[in-house]
Amino acid sequence: MEFGVFLPIANNGWLMSRNAPHYRPTFELNLEIARKAEEYGFSFALSMVRFLGFGGDTAHWDESLESFTMMAGIAALTRRIKLFSSVAILTMPPAVVARMASTIDAIAPGRFGVNIVTGWSKPEFVSLGIWPGDEHYKHRYEHASEYVQIMRSLWETGESTFHGVHRQTEGAKLRPRPRQIEIIGAGQSIEGMKFVAEQGDYNFIIGLGINMPCVCAPIIDRLIKAGMQSGRDIGAMTLFMIIAEDSDEEAWAKWSHYQAGIDHAALRTAAEFASHNRTLSEQSSSNMITQGVGSVNSNMGTLIGSYKTVARLLDEMAEMEGLSGVMLTFDEFLTGMDKFGQKIRPLMKSGISREATSSVASGR
Numbered sequence: 001m002e003f004g005v006f007l008p009i010a011n012n013g014w015l016m017s018r019n020a021p022h023y024r025p026t027f028e029l030n031l032e033i034a035r036k037a038e039e040y041g042f043s044f045a046l047s048m049v050r051f052l053g054f055g056g057d058t059a060h061w062d063e064s065l066e067s068f069t070m071m072a073g074i075a076a077l078t079r080r081i082k083l084f085s086s087v088a089i090l091t092m093p094p095a096v097v098a099r100m101a102s103t104i105d106a107i108a109p110g111r112f113g114v115n116i117v118t119g120w121s122k123p124e125f126v127s128l129g130i131w132p133g134d135e136h137y138k139h140r141y142e143h144a145s146e147y148v149q150i151m152r153s154l155w156e157t158g159e160s161t162f163h164g165v166h167r168q169t170e171g172a173k174l175r176p177r178p179r180q181i182e183i184i185g186a187g188q189s190i191e192g193m194k195f196v197a198e199q200g201d202y203n204f205i206i207g208l209g210i211n212m213p214c215v216c217a218p219i220i221d222r223l224i225k226a227g228m229q230s231g232r233d234i235g236a237m238t239l240f241m242i243i244a245e246d247s248d249e250e251a252w253a254k255w256s257h258y259q260a261g262i263d264h265a266a267l268r269t270a271a272e273f274a275s276h277n278r279t280l281s282e283q284s285s286s287n288m289i290t291q292g293v294g295s296v297n298s299n300m301g302t303l304i305g306s307y308k309t310v311a312r313l314l315d316e317m318a319e320m321e322g323l324s325g326v327m328l329t330f331d332e333f334l335t336g337m338d339k340f341g342q343k344i345r346p347l348m349k350s351g352i353s354r355e356a357t358s359s360v361a362s363g364r
């Protein structure tokens with residue numbers, strides 16, 4: 001099982017609570033996390049794209065760096081880890097993004113990929129003056145498909161002439177061409193998975209519940225079936241937050257403390273942002289966000305417990321049919337990464353990287 005980290009490019013990461021650690025999304029913080037990830041043997045780091053936060057008592061995500069420019073900096077200062085930036089397809093033409101990606105590939109050859117975001121929160125794009133109308137929700141994955149076809153053509157052949165419904169190019173060129181750029185998606189809807197099955201390399205599956213590492217198995221199954229239908233092998237990655245301490249009791253006490261400080265106002269705004277999409281299928285993640293009010297990290301599964309408990313839960317996850325890996329978030333990223341690398345991973349039966357672990361511990 002591969003490990004990745006979801007970098008906190010926006011303030012406070014993925015906990016909307018007055019009682020959770022509050023921090024700014026500085027470049028230094030994200031770089032340090034990416035370096036720790038590299039040393040602890042993680043395969044990749046992903047940063048999201050956001051243009052509006054959710055406010056509330058904690059000003060959740062009101063501060064955010066930009067995904068491509070941040071990753072370009074991190075690319076120059078890391079050696080091995082794969083890096084993914086996110087693009088909201090409404091914001092930039094695909095030929096421009098293809099060149100940005102190709103430039104980061106020049107900094108970190110073969111280590112860069114792009115997460116395609118179709119856009120679930122209308123107010124973000126209204127704020128930028130680029131919302132094309134609510135029709136976008138209906139056609140967003142058709143649009144994404146045209147977008148990726150143009151980028152792939154530029155990366156693979158150095159040229160693109162494409163006359164789509166949503167995107168057009170006429171003799172666009174790209175030199176130098178990148179070594180290799182992977183495309184990932186994170187939609188949970190049927191249409192989102194079909195898009196990745198046809199055009200992408202990996203899809204993220206949002207983990208569900210607390211200490212239920214395998215409850216998302218049917219969703220992974222759905223992705224694999226979509227891949228079979230398009231004749232492509234698609235990697236499935238889950239998304240989980242880890243809250244780990246010496247004992248189960250301490251970890252649960254931390255979680256209860258976070259829950260007690262839940263930022264209802266920020267959660268309500270997130271739900272309101274997601275509610276504009278009237279075309280939602282049952283599986284869509286926007287639906288989950290809309291329904292998720294009540295949990296401090298409504299968007300992802302959570303593993304809570306002692307290092308031993310979390311190692312056991314991750315081992316259970318590793319057994320899941322068709323799973324390629326898991327992307328992790330933490331309540332506190334720097335200490336969380338250290339706990340994971342030094343205390344949890346060595347207890348796991350699957351894939352221990354002792355060499356990497358010891359090099360971080362010794363500060364090399």
Ligand SMILES: Cc1cc2nc3c(=O)[nH]c(=O)nc-3n(C[C@H](O)[C@H](O)[C@H](O)COP(=O)(O)O)c2cc1C
Nearest residue numbers: 048049086117119120186187188189192204284285
């Ligand atoms: C791992 C992961 C990364 C994501 N990154 C972003 C992002 O950078 N920006 C964003 O607006 N939404 C992001 N999302 C939300 C997805 O792109 C979202 O699921 C999608 O836009 C809604 O699609 P759906 O209706 O097909 O589920 C992310 C979701 C996951 C699970």
